[in-house]
Amino acid sequence: MPQRDGVLAPEFWSRSALATALATCDMAVIVEEVRLARGWSQGELARVVGYSQSWVSRVVNGQQSLTVDQVREIAERLDVPIHLLRFTRKAASGRGADPTRRRDFGRVVAATAVTLPAMAAGPTAPAAPWPDIDLGENTAAALRAITGAQRRLDAAAPARDLAGAAGSHLDLITRTLERAEHTPFAPQIAAAASEAAGFTAWLHTDMGDAGTARRHYRAAIVHARHSDDRLLTAYMIGSLAAFEIDTGDPELGLALTREAGRQLGPDAHPTACAWLACVRALGRSALGAASAASRDIAAAEAGVDRVDNSDPPWPWVFAFDHAKVAGYRALAGVRLRRPHEARAAFGEAFGGARPTGKQGAVLQVELASAHADAGDVDEAFRLAAEALGTGVRMHSERVIGRVRRFRRAYRGPCARSVREFDAQLTGLLSA
The missing domain is CATH 1.10.260.40 (lambda repressor-like DNA-binding domains)
Known part of the structure; x- marks a missing residue:
């Protein structure tokens, strides 16, 4: 109603x-x-x-x-x-x-039209010339709006088709930051540069280019420090921590979470604290430290329950709620080989809804692992096959790599669903 x-x-x-x-x-x-x-x-x-x-x-x-x-x-x-x-x-x-400052928004957003056609040509297309931007109080917001628009496209477009435009936009912000260095606008533009670098890192992660992704995450941290925004700095360090955990170095990831925690300080917003606790839980579960991971998840849930967990600070857009914590609990359960706990947590996280897009496909592979560990082979390989289709369609090396890792780890019976999946995997990757 x-x-x-x-x-x-x-x-x-x-x-x-x-x-x-x-x-x-x-x-x-x-x-x-x-x-x-x-x-x-x-x-x-x-x-x-x-x-x-x-x-x-x-x-x-x-x-x-x-x-x-x-x-x-x-x-x-x-x-x-x-x-x-x-x-x-x-x-x-x-x-x-000031009406001249109002024009910053329109002028910078109009500049995206210069880069968007280059996306179809891929990241190697020559960058279009960028106009200089008149610095003003709205410049950073306009630059961030472009990053937001590109992030929205990421849900439905291959990362390789976005990487060229995202790289050109990051170059624009970097140039603008150089011009703004001794102005009052420098911290906000540095924050915009940090967000753009973080998004560019995410695209290269999806493309399977870990080295370039790591370089952009580090640039995001440098820009965040320049912005003098402790929450943003902690967020970018925590994002790099999650990346390192995800790519197989949980010890380094946990060290980075400790640095992110120092940036947050003792009085940080509960959304930030709950999110960082969940990242720590992933690192500890990857190392098999079940009790420590459980304590981190409990700390995140306590943060979610705090009465002041509202109006989340940027760069968090929405408060960290119980459904989000349940998603991390599910991922920790998969890594700890606790399939029944993981499946229950996935159900709590998504409420029966089907995850979509590239990130949804990654989660489907995680859920497939939980089903396989629980002995539900047909459902496991149905989910993996669906995720593989998404990964191939979206040219996501991250998704395809997860599916292949899932298949290598499976040691169960070679049921019909497994044979059909193997045929699909061979056919799709050799086409």
Whole structure:
């Protein structure tokens, strides 16, 4: 039922479509989702936001570009939690912005049109020339919006098709940061550079290029330190820790989590603490330290239950909740060869929903391992086959590598489902 009045429930903002739209500042989707949730006509929506119905129609159809000030104004009038759009409350309440600074958003977002066509040609395509950007208070937000848009594309596009555009964008931010070095805007632009470097690292991880991924993660940490944002620095160090654990070096990963913890300090936000505890749990479970991993998961659950676990700080977009902790508990269970605990935790994490996309395929392989350990061979290889199809279709070396690792580790009976999977694996990889 539509909810015409009052505050929309917190879970409304964590729905998949809205989560993506909020992360990328896709106002067309946000405005339309709020309208539908409220049961408003387009005319009623126009009256609430204070614009004409034709203007609102163009926004919803993606035909009307918005300035940063308009995004803030509409978000306030629709009661969109402003922190989810990555604007500070202070900035959101500001008025009378310099019109030359308003142009930063449009100018930088327009620059993405220069790089997006190059994606089809792959990462080796020549980078298009970038215009110099007039520095202003909105420059960092505009640069981050581009990274957010690229991150949104990652859900449906092969990483190799995005890597060229992401690399060019990172080059743009790096150049802009050099120009901003002795200005008040340097810390915010450094934070934007850190986020872009972290996303570029993620793309190279998916492409199976661990060396380049590691280099970009380290650049993300350097930029985060330059931003003087301890939470962002801890997040990037923790992300590198998760990467090292995932690529087979849990000892190094755990050492990095300790450094991330020092960055957070004793009074850090519970979302950050819960997430880092879960990363530690993965490292310890990879080493077979079951009791220590359990303590880390318990610490994460305690953080989730804290009354102040709300309004998560950037770069976290949503608070760390019990479903997210359950996902990490499931991964730890797979590594500790506790299949029944892992399957139960997967069910708690996803509530029966089917994981989708490249990351969903990675999780399907993890779930396949749990089923195989529990003796449910047919379901294990059904999940692995589905994940393999996604990996091949999306050209994800990360997914394909996980599937191959799963097959090498299997030592059970050669059932019909196993033989069919082997034929699929051979056929897909040799095509």
